[in-house]
Amino acid sequence: MARLYSFFGMIIFLTLSTSFCKPTNLDNACDVKSKSFLLGTIIRYVTGDHSPSCLPSFSFFDQWGVYGPVARVNAITTHQGQMIIGGEFTMTGVPTGSASFVDSISGAVVPNRFCPHLKVKGLTNVAISDGSGGLYIGGDFTHVQGIKRSQVAHILPGCQLDPNFIPVEDPTRNIAALSLLGDNLYVGGMFSGWGSGSQINIASINRFTGLLNPGFLSPSYDNSIFDIVSDGSTLYVGGHFQDIGGNPRYGLVKLSPTTGAIDSSFTGQAPAGGQVNDLHLGTDHTGTQVLYIVGPFAGRAMSFYLNGTQTSWAPNPNLEVFKVNQYENTVYLGGEFTTIGVTPSNYLVGVDNQLGAIKENSFALNSFVRNLNVIGNKIYVLGDFTETKGQKRNYAASFDLPSQNLNQWDPSLNSSIYHPAGDIVASGSTILIASNHTAVNIKPRNNFAVFDEETGYPVENTPNFDYSIKVLHIKDNHLFVGGSFENINGIPRVSFAILDLPSYHLNPTNIGVSPAGTDIRTITSNENQIFFSGFGMTSVGGQSRNALAAIDSKSFGLTAWNPDLGVGGSASTLLVVNDLIFVGGIFNSLNGDGTVLNYRAVDTTSGVMRSIPSNTNYPSNGVNTQTYLDGKIYLGGIFTSIGSLGTFNYIAAFDTQTQTYITPNSIYADAMVSSITASPEAKLIVTGSFNSLNGNTASQYMGAFDTKNNTVMDWSPNPSDVGNVSYYKNGKWYIGGDFINAFNKPYGAFFISELNEKK
Structure with missing residues (x-):
């Protein structure tokens, strides 16, 4: 749909920009006045070509995310135009939110440059065409494309939110049914009122403004409405209600579209106690119009x-x-059934429209169908299934009718679909999938993923780690990986691995961290050594190493560097500054000295501790992170004081020139800090589980701090869960954590920011 608008817009722009210029005698494809330049630019834009060229370049970046039963990003780095992610996840996909435009043939997501992702925050239960190239969506959502919309929204042609359609806000509503008749949009679901109106579970609003039509006032329904259909002059309403206005009515009713009054002449309903999930206005074998109903009734x-x-x-x-x-x-x-009559028939079946005898019974899905729609001569289905006809299909599939042949459409969703979420609507050459999913075009990735920085697309043939990754560090042409994993592509590697770059192949060197269950949490390097540490490590290559060790950066052999954090000690952060390495974590021993707590610098060659930052004043609890900026080390963690120096709430700054902690403390949080990252512009990104930064509650879980004026910046991502890590490169911040939403948009546990987003 939007692809055509963008395509023709580009043609008009380029035609106008060249039409007043005198054509050149030679048709040079790199001459901006030539027809070849115009045609080449159009082709380059539409096809997404981003190879080196004299033709204009366009941004084709489509950010992906990571997903799984747990979706967590703990580590981020980059290498030669690729972004590398480590954490705890099982797949990656495009974070469109719960309403996704995909190609009607392949199921590939429509690129963001052609059709801006709707980024619906929350569930989308239902979608219908507006008859003019746009759509209405309804569900249990609060934002669309980062803009507030309370459970109902209008999407214009071009995939943009309608700024004029603004229903009254009500966070308790859940919309499951939409129907359009004239200038009225009928909405059904579960709600106890509509703004100042007393409408219960069904209402009529203006299709252009979203304002309530107060004249439509149906009696109150005791349970949810799941479908509304119209024959052009009346409404048929289905749901799980058993009572309307104090009178028994089982799952089905006919209403006046003007007043909402019940048409008592229509006596059809589900059997006593029955509920209705869905309605369809169709025909019987004679061509007579009939109303089909399905649901949990006899x-x-x-x-x-x-x-x-x-x-x-x-x-x-x-x-x-x-x-x-x-x-x-x-x-x-479509449903949970396994027989039609006495004949086996699993989850999806075609029956005749006379008596209901089986006609088509070869769809071969391996689990439930929750939603289906017929578009042209194809049937599209959503559900719990992961396979059909022996081929992989993650929760979405399409079949040709009446042959039942599985076609290539494979949007591959990140979650199974449950009732009432789910709808499939045609929109030009695209299909809108509305449901409880949050991402499409899913690809398996176990705890490690690599993305092209220009396109956002995941790189293929990267390794799979069996358990979580906590840290990534690049030195020369190798990527050093730490975590709690034990196998990579089935090859044993306990907690520490070396990948060759740029191939990401597992290096044959196994340094032999022990025991199994060790969790390597930090890796850094200087010119000659790779330093690493974590929790539980007692030996490397058969030699004793309590929580801290180093290997030679060329041979990967274990070095003599052995600061020894003692049994049970652990480090979460290592920072090299000149000939020192600052060690932060939870420990009560260093070099065998049982008076050292949580933070101390050691020599990078000998491992002998120095009296820096202090040999008497230590953080009161663990240090999780540190970063170096303009001669200062900013450290964060779970401490609230530093020895006799007083209160330092979760963050402190140590001046390496004066070798003193800076007081008063210019930056603080109210709970744990997990990462602090600095940029050359003297800005810090702080992440963690805190609710505020310097008392600013708009900085929950993450915030930006300007060290030039010691102020919290006006930047509020509003993530749905904690931040774990950040990484800076060329004006962009790569930020990961446990969140699924940020800036009131769906993301897959990480996002990229230039700190210029508006609230």
């Missing part, structure tokens, strides 16, 4: 003529049906 699928009389159609699935649709004379059912 029989689970039935139909009515529009006068309310039940038809003879009765397929009789054995378990719940969630969705129903029709193609020609075949009615499709």
